[in-house]
Every structure is written in structure tokens, then in C-alpha cells.
Amino acid sequence: MNVSEVNWLLASAYGDRPWQPHHDPLSELVATILSQNTSDVNSHRAYDLLLGAFGDWETVAAADVADIERAIRSGGLSRVKATRIKDILQKILEERGSLNLAFLDQLPIDEAKVWLRKLPGVGPKTVGCVLLFSLGKPVLPVDTHVYRVSRRLGLIPVKISVEQAHQVLEAMVPPADVYQFHMNMVQHGRQVCKSQRPKCSICVLRGVCAWNGSDSKN
16 A cells, blocks of 8 residues: 555645644643544634633643533533543643743654653644644644544554554554645545445445455444
């Protein structure tokens, strides 16, 4: 399976995706936590409500978990996410003395990954989102869409874990293509290669796809 061909075919369908900065690293970290197990609409609303309620991350860090939870209720799993956000912000304050993660841009990528993974509840997908979206580092987040499409294509083994998939796919995709590959794989997974009833007849990747419709884990 040729990743470059997959990337080219996806770009032909969804366009080239030059990197565009999202939030600053800390805001991207919070936004990624809020995005877990919910829709983009709900997570964006929760993010806006959280900042609207408290104004800045320092105030969030000092707030009661119950108050944070009320602010982000629209995003789902509000108790879990509120606790995690507060724990992370307090950990950063303990480690750095301020709520600013701009220093990550100066670290080698492997060191930045290790530092972020030490934060409470932060896994490889969250690390990838922070480093890719906020700083443009070639770190590939593997969400449910990237994972599903990659397995169906045969880029990664069907039984590989999500955590292992981060390492395998990131090593496979050229650094300059990581952002475009991620964005287009996500769009393809949402629009065509869906978990249930994928639209194989209109799939731009059907000529290079290994899937036979029989995988037990989509």
C-alpha cells in the first residue's frame, strides 16, 4: 500500500490542505479534551461557553470542578472532562509556573510528546492534536476515522491497537503530508468510509482498498 498514492487520491477528492494554525497549544489541549466522545458542534460550544464563563485559563484552573462542569455541560461527559481539565491546568502550573505551553515549539518532537504524555489523562491522540494543530509539527493524531479507514485500506493491521497505530502511521506518512493526510482521512471517514454502510461505490480509494466488508471492528 502506497501512502503517497492514498494522499494524492484523497487530495483529488477533498483538495490540498496546507497547514493552518488552530489554537495556541494550551487552548488546543483543552479543546481536544472537550472534543472527546461528542460532535464538533457540541465541543465548540462547550469551549466557547467555558472561556465565556471564566475569561482565561488561570481562572478555570482556580475554579471549582462543579462550576467548570456547568459551563461545559453541552459537550457531554462534563464531570469527567471538567475534572481532567482542572487537573491538567494545575499540573501545568506546578511544572511550569504559568499556563503557557509555547515552550513546546522549541523542544524536539519526541521530548514534547513525552512532556505532554505526563499530563493527567493525555494520550497519543491528544498529543498529536496539540503538536499538529497548534504548532504544525508532523505528529499524526489517529482518531476513530483515521483508524478505521487505515485498517480498511490495509495501511495498518486489522488487529493493531489505536496506540500502536499512531506510531506505525506516523512513521509511514511523509512529514510534509501529515496535516493533509489527517484532515482528508477524517473527512473521508465521515462522508464516505463510514463505520456503518460505507459508500464503497463512490469511494476514490476503491482501487487501492483491501477491505472486503468483513471486518468485525470498524
